[in-house]
Amino acid sequence: MNRTPHHHPLRLRRSVLSVPAVNARALAKSALLDCDAVIFDLEDSVLPEKKAEARAALVEHFKTLDRSSGQEHVIRINALDGPDGVLDLEAVLDCMPDAVLLPKVSEPQDVLTVADWFSEAGADDGPRLWAMIETAASLLNLAAIAETGRTRGGRLDCFVVGLNDLRKETGIADVPGRPFLVPLLLQVVVAARACGLDVIDSVFNDFSDDENFGAECRQGRQMGFDGKMLIHPAQIAAANEAYGVTEAEAAEALAIVSAFAAPDNAGKAVVSLAGRMVEKLHADQAGRILAKADLINDRKKKA
Ligand SMILES: CC(C)(COP(=O)(O)OP(=O)(O)OC[C@H]1O[C@@H](n2cnc3c(N)ncnc32)[C@H](O)[C@@H]1OP(=O)(O)O)[C@@H](O)C(=O)NCCC(=O)NCCSC(=O)C[C@H](O)C(=O)O
Ligand SMILES: [Mg+2]
Numbered sequence: 507m508n509r510t511p512h513h514h515p516l517r518l519r520r521s522v523l524s525v526p527a528v529n530a531r532a533l534a535k536s537a538l539l540d541c542d543a544v545i546f547d548l549e550d551s552v553l554p555e556k557k558a559e560a561r562a563a564l565v566e567h568f569k570t571l572d573r574s575s576g577q578e579h580v581i582r583i584n585a586l587d588g589p590d591g592v593l594d595l596e597a598v599l600d601c602m603p604d605a606v607l608l609p610k611v612s613e614p615q616d617v618l619t620v621a622d623w624f625s626e627a628g629a630d631d632g633p634r635l636w637a638m639i640e641t642a643a644s645l646l647n648l649a650a651i652a653e654t655g656r657t658r659g660g661r662l663d664c665f666v667v668g669l670n671d672l673r674k675e676t677g678i679a680d681v682p683g684r685p686f687l688v689p690l691l692l693q694v695v696v697a698a699r700a701c702g703l704d705v706i707d708s709v710f711n712d713f714s715d716d717e718n719f720g721a722e723c724r725q726g727r728q729m730g731f732d733g734k735m736l737i738h739p740a741q742i743a744a745a746n747e748a749y750g751v752t753e754a755e756a757a758e759a760l761a762i763v764s765a766f767a768a769p770d771n772a773g774k775a776v777v778s779l780a781g782r783m784v785e786k787l788h789a790d791q792a793g794r795i796l797a798k799a800d801l802i803n804d805r806k807k808k809a
Pocket of ligand 2: 550638640668670671
């Protein structure tokens with residue numbers, strides 16, 4: 507059993523933009539934007555009578571989508587117990603995105619059923635699975651849902667928090683700083699990490715409120731999230747900045763890695779750096795920060 511904190515290669519998921527699959531202008535625009543991932547939404551941003559049109563638009567869009575852009579492509583499907591879920595999965599087979607985002611996951615079986623569906627469809631190497639954590643039941647079952655990341659070839663890859671649905675179901679107030687939600691958000695981060703999953707913070711609905719959006723991005727980063735789900739292009743730059751690597755962070759990471767590489771420190775498990783204790787685990791963390799900075803630089807070169 508893999509007990510390392512991260513079971514897949516590092517990926518940039520600072521900015522994860524949702525695009526309603528029925529919105530042709532937004533679909534076209536999304537490919538040109540500087541977000542790390544795009545979620546093509548077939549669920550709540552598409553009216554029931556438009557679902558078929560949205561699926562068809564998505565299949566067309568994927569025919570010309572540049573798969574080498576570095577952007578990760580994710581399709582959010584409808585729940586499998588409704589009329590659209592399986593039709594969405596069939597459209598996913600035509601599109602073959604990097605991942606499928608499952609809405610309103612409440613128990614492990616919600617993930618396993620879709621993993622098995624792909625296996626039975628002969629798509630064992632097909633899309634990874636992401637799970638929306640947005641129901642009260644999903645919070646009660648967090649550990650068991652995260653554990654599904656260790657089965658079915660580790661198809662579950664990422665949690666995405668959905669606070670709109672969670673607030674609707676629980677009545678938890680939507681107030682700046684998210685004081686009543688922070689304890690729950692931290693549980694989602696811890697459950698994800700225990701099973702090697704990435705974890706994305708919820709959308710912030712007021713896309714004209716730059717100040718509070720920036721604060722919420724920084725708060726999410728401090729809680730350990732990998733990035734933020736977004737609803738508007740105007741939110742991308744702030745998310746990329748908050749979840750990026752500053753020059754100071756990169757310099758500090760380099761100093762830690764260099765300290766362990768210094769001949770004087772050969773064979774040491776713990777060294778002193780500018781009056782601080784630094785252990786091998788800090789060098790591992792620093793290596794991950796430097797790898798992320800490299801990915802960000804590579805992305806800038808591609809843009
Ligand atoms: C919120 C919006 C409805 C606002 O739309 P609009 O008023 O049209 O915005 P603008 O006029 O400011 O748009 C300017 C241009 O940007 C393009 N645009 C807008 N949004 C997007 C987008 N998301 N992706 C790509 N491009 C976008 C417009 O087309 C304009 O371009 P142009 O015409 O060329 O100038 C709208 O932003 C929107 O629909 N956002 C996404 C909504 C969505 O996806 N909802 C589902 C995700 S939220 C969620 O999952 C909640 C979760 O489940 C939970 O429970 O919490
Ligand atoms: Mg939701």
